[in-house]
Amino acid sequence: MKALIALILLVQLPIHKAVPAAPPAPLGCDDPESEAAAEVAVNYINGHSHHGYKFALNRIEDVRVVPQGPNDEMIFLELDLLETKCPILSPTPLENCTVRSFTEHAVEGECDVKLQKLDGTISVLASKCHSEADSNQDIGKVCPDCPVLVRLNNTEVLEAVSAALNDFNSKTTGPYLRLLEIGRGKIQYVPSHVVAVEFAVGATNCSAEEAKVNVGACQLLPEDQSNFGFCTGSMTKHPIQSIHVNCQLYGHQPGVTYAHAGQDTSAGLPPSTVGSRNHDLRLSYHDPLASESSSSEMFRSMLSAKPVTKRAVAEAAQHDKVPRPVGFVPPPPPCPGKIRYFDI
Template identity: 30%
Template sequence: VSFLTDFFFLQKYSFLLFLMGLLLPLVLCTLAACCSARSVPPRPPPSIMLSRGCNDSDVLTVAGFALQDINRDRKDGYVLSLNRVRDVREHRQVLGSVFYLTLDVLETGCHVLTRKAWKDCGVRYIHRSVYGQCKAIYYVNRPERILYLSAYNCTLRPVSRRGIHTMYPEYLEAALESLAKYNSENPSKKYSLVQVTQASRQWVVGPAYFVEYLIKESPCTKSQASNCALQPLDSEPVGLCTGSMTQTPMEKFVSVSCNFFEQQGPASGGEVNAANQGPAHLPGVEESQQKVVAPTPGLPPKAVPKGSVQHLPDLDDEKNPEDAEENYHAEPCPVKLDLTTNPQGETLDVSFLFIGPAEQKLLVLPFPEDEQHSAECPGPAQQNNPLILPP
């Protein structure tokens, strides 16, 4: 009996072990599936872009070539010069390096059709400056001596008139002093200042300030002159005045002359004759700020442009002063450049840059965000005036 009891016990124990052997893999698989479903996803691989110093010699060389190719690609507007490298990333690949460049630029006095190098063109005086930012994707293969601009976009904006007047209050003083002189010599009507359109200064026998400004008829009396200094920008101007103010140790010299637009002459008794009247045209307005440029005849058929240059108005040209104030704290020259939005990137066929039938492709990634730039960026500026440097 004892033998049979032990036998049946061993049989039952063996059967239980057999069942456990069958069930254990199933239990382990179930646990593994549950654990994997709840596990934290693996970290993404580190960025394959290398943050470079904005003042590195090779970076400055690449930035100069990129800006040169941007100017060559354009068919209208003025040559852009490099003020500073704001940000740069390098993506090293088997075929070479792809640079993602953010450049702070200044407009020069050379038209792009002159094909002059940007280093040979002088930038404008501060009161006539046009500044902005360009983003470019630039391919460099040093062994094959290949430099290729893949894409670019630029945004430009004229310098703030309000900023100029704040930084150089003498310009506003010269406009107001010369306009006061004109009003005193022409008592039949009173005119008030709309805006200063151009300003410059030089040393003669003392500091001399030269201004051009728009005027409008003022409803104010002479007793209210202090309240008529600056009219809203949507006021209709009736004329353009040029004035100067020269300060010597002994006295102040002020001169003024005004031209009135068509059908907007002064009342009888004014000193401006009909010969000075003309169409409503404002001399000195920068051609670079015009939105529409007539095509130049005789040009060869142009290739598809690799980018564009967007012209924004002066920040002061907002009709709502509250909006203008907000714009001063916003990004002044927003630029977007994305050949792809795929985080993994897209391939770009560059076989045409090489000799031979082999297919050659680059990986192009989404343009990096500025907030992640190197501690060595932005680089030093050629023109360090805050009015022409995007923050």
């Protein structure tokens, strides 16, 4: 009898069905994990760029996460970057570099990056970048009188760089400086005809006085003594001709090299920049981890990851249609993220 009563009681107990867990909300572009991955990506990009300037994060356009295991996931980022005023050879930390303003003719970078987060550590697996100066028309709408970027091999730019560097070398008591590359060139025609230039330099094994005797013998310092720097200059051609130049050497930085230090840089231009207005990340940035096959695999993976993310977003939107209390403020959309500087 006791056994029968116990059985009846068990049958009368409420049956609780297992409720499947709700899918995780999609990772937002401004979430801490996304920003941490973007920081790793930007540092990697700047660390493997050989020409031009450092880039800062302006916006995370998209983020997708594909779980690979209990403690392993792939993160795919689409990033918008902006050029800073720090040359790529500068030791200045990125957080202390000033982003070039819109009216200074901004250069925007776009990068697709594949990362892995394994046991909490984020690393870059592959990346693909491109950068381009904003259009002259966009600059003109905001600042009609602002000078705009011209081709790096523009005749007046080459003339101004040569005149500025010669002027500096003729007055310095330090080492003779040799041109590494031209970074930027702009020409203003009114009210004065002025050519403004920026260019990277390297110290040679000659003093400025020794160079006057035999400049052909002056070679860049060897890698274990290298000393790179940066110059800004302007050449006024009308109404009065004048040259202004300022150069700064950074001092020896162990491990920092210039990609074309062993080549003839008398023109100050890598072949890939001839005819361009800016150093394109697609050409000046080298990703040692990425190959054609890994890049193809990266984009295939990104495409296969998109439907998963879209479904998660759709489900989150569906759940958000339930009645909310008065005063409820819905969360911001997961992507794209906030603009840190300005939109181009």
